[in-house]
Structure formats: C-alpha cells, structure tokens
Amino acid sequence: MLSNWLSGVFSNDMAIDLGTANTLVYVRGRGIILSEPSVVAIKMDLRRGPRIVAVGADAKKMLGRTPDNIKAIRPMKDGVIADFEVTEAMLKHFIFRIHRRRFLVKPRIVVCVPSGVTQVEMRAVREASESAGARDVYLIEEPLAAAIGANLPITEPTSNMIVDIGGGTTEVAVISMSDIVYAKSLRVAGDTIDSDIIRYVKQKHSLLIGERTAEMVKMLVASACHEKEETIIEVKGRDLIEGIPKVIALRSGEVTEAISGTVRAILETVKIALEQTPPELASDIVDRGIVLTGGGALLKNLDEVIRRETGLPVTIAEDPLSTVVRGSGIVFENFSVYRDVLVRA
Numbered sequence: 001m002l003s004n005w006l007s008g009v010f011s012n013d014m015a016i017d018l019g020t021a022n023t024l025v026y027v028r029g030r031g032i033i034l035s036e037p038s039v040v041a042i043k044m045d046l047r048r049g050p051r052i053v054a055v056g057a058d059a060k061k062m063l064g065r066t067p068d069n070i071k072a073i074r075p076m077k078d079g080v081i082a083d084f085e086v087t088e089a090m091l092k093h094f095i096f097r098i099h100r101r102r103f104l105v106k107p108r109i110v111v112c113v114p115s116g117v118t119q120v121e122m123r124a125v126r127e128a129s130e131s132a133g134a135r136d137v138y139l140i141e142e143p144l145a146a147a148i149g150a151n152l153p154i155t156e157p158t159s160n161m162i163v164d165i166g167g168g169t170t171e172v173a174v175i176s177m178s179d180i181v182y183a184k185s186l187r188v189a190g191d192t193i194d195s196d197i198i199r200y201v202k203q204k205h206s207l208l209i210g211e212r213t214a215e216m217v218k219m220l221v222a223s224a225c226h227e228k229e230e231t232i233i234e235v236k237g238r239d240l241i242e243g244i245p246k247v248i249a250l251r252s253g254e255v256t257e258a259i260s261g262t263v264r265a266i267l268e269t270v271k272i273a274l275e276q277t278p279p280e281l282a283s284d285i286v287d288r289g290i291v292l293t294g295g296g297a298l299l300k301n302l303d304e305v306i307r308r309e310t311g312l313p314v315t316i317a318e319d320p321l322s323t324v325v326r327g328s329g330i331v332f333e334n335f336s337v338y339r340d341v342l343v344r345a
Helices: 003-011 084-099 119-131 143-150 192-207 213-221 250-274 279-287 302-310 318-333 335-341
Strands: 012-017 021-026 031-037 038-041 051-055 070-073 108-113 136-141 160-164 168-177 179-186 231-238 245-251 292-294 313-314
Touching: 003 313, 012 084, 012 318, 021 084, 021 250, 021 318, 031 084, 031 318, 038 084, 051 084, 070 143, 084 119, 108 143, 108 318, 119 136, 136 143, 143 160, 143 168, 143 179, 143 231, 143 292, 143 318, 168 250, 168 279, 179 250, 192 213, 192 245, 192 250, 213 231, 213 250, 213 318, 245 250, 250 302, 292 302, 292 318, 302 313, 318 335
Parallel strands: 012 108, 108 136, 160 292, 292 313
Antiparallel strands: 012 021, 021 031, 038 051, 038 070, 160 168, 168 179, 231 245
C-alpha cells in the first residue's frame, strides 16, 4: 500500500533493548540516541480516566514518592512484558521522541528478548511493538545481540561465551556459527540484588528503604566478594520500630553478605553452562574466555570472582550497559550478514 511505503520512507529503522530496568534505542545510521529507565507514571483521573504524566527518567524520580492518584509503574518484569498497555504507551512515547511526529511513522523494529522467552511472551512483544507503530517486528535473543555488540566473531566455527546480566535476567550462552549452542536464562539479576539489599537492611537494621536507595547502595559500595578495606555509606529510610525517618551507617561488607546468594546463583549458572558445552567448543572458551555484558557486569569484583572460580579469562565488554542494543543496531546496519540471527515476530 502507498501509505505503508510512505511510512517506511519517513521512518527510521530502530533496535530496541526493552529492558526491565532501562530501555535503549538504536536508530539506523545514527547510533544509540535514547537510554531511559523503563518506568511510566500514570495519573488516575475519575473523569478522564488514566493518563500518562511522565515516562523514563522523570517517571523514575517518582518511584515511592507519588500521591495516591499517581502510580509509577515498571511495565517490564524479568525481561518480559508484565503490563501490556503500559509497555505499549512507553514504546509509543519513545518512538514519538525519536521521530518528533505521530503521522507517517512506521519503522522496522528489532526487539531484544531473553533466550528463555515463551511463545506467549514473544507474541506480547510483537503486538506491543505493532500497536506502538512498528511496520515490521523482528526479535533477537539477547545473548546473540550482546555477542555482536561485544564484537565477538559469532559467524565463525569457534565458541564464544557470553554472560549478559541485566535488570531482570541473567543470560548465559555459548555461541558458534551465528547460533546458540547452549543457553540458560536465569531470572535473577540486578533487580534481585536491589531486593537483597532492601531485605537485609530491613532484617538487620529494622530500616525500610526504597528501590532507588537500594540501587544507589549497589552502585556505590556493593561488591561480589569481601575486600580488605571496607567502605561505609549513610543510608536513609524509615525506622520500623519507632516509625520515624532514620539514618544508619551501612558497611560494604554487609552489602557483600546481603547479595552473596544472588552472586552464587549467577556463578553456578556459568559453571553449569561450561559443563554442558561440547568438548571442542569448551577448548575455544579456554583460549577466548568469558565476556560479561549488561549493567550487572559493573558489579565490583564480579569478573574476579568468576575468574577465580572457573580458572578462565574473564573480560568486561566496553560500555556493557549498551552492548545488547548496540549489537541489535549492528544487525540492521549489516542486515545481509546477520539476518539469520533474527526471528520474524
């Protein structure tokens, strides 16, 4: 149809990393032009119905701070869509921000999904993307996108091991010849670490803290293993005994203890992947090592812990937060080379 052709002419192909914590958008020929928290603030109006008041960073500032008639919602959970309508609205908002118009906008879109995604979850991603205005929707599994974004030679008959730690999922995969030889999607990742910190502070210090505070603690003092010199950070919250605001001093060693279960779960998943890898491909991993991507790769000393436990070289990809969306964008830039890694949704 002429309208579809015109829409294609006036639209930019886009790759979207629709993450639990953050959404990143890569536009063909322009690179990464958007990185925002996956949060939407909705005001409940009795007369006009629910309406969006903020998306992304502005909405994240409202988490835990809104009046009763405004809800700050994270529509993604464990790497998949938990709230279809809010996800659709968030995608529409981001597409509009990129194109600056609502008409004749029908981009082709590549969306990253966890390797363990179900058919129902895949359909939800496709329908949300189409409802948001996509002309064609393709899916790419996150480990493949991460490997491409980390500049690993996935088209060659050699083995590459990738560990992508996002907000909702940890993806561990062995890749060879543009396909996944082994993959395990663990629904334990950055958000789990935040929850570990909230729970520990509540149990040990009788202090209730919010998601944003827990994330701040994770970024500033969390470590995958104990360090010789401890750091102390002030944490503010509500005293559960007296019911008033309170400030406590939290040691970095306590945070390491709090998140140890999650770190162990990630490590065990890596070990299982190594055990399941065919011998010839395992020998390649001995030489090439393991590449860490995703925001969780920035957890202090995580690479050292994996290196010590496996005896293998471990490297962190350059700018691990954007590796997945960068890889998805490279697929669009080199469509003929990488089209086999895509799934037509």
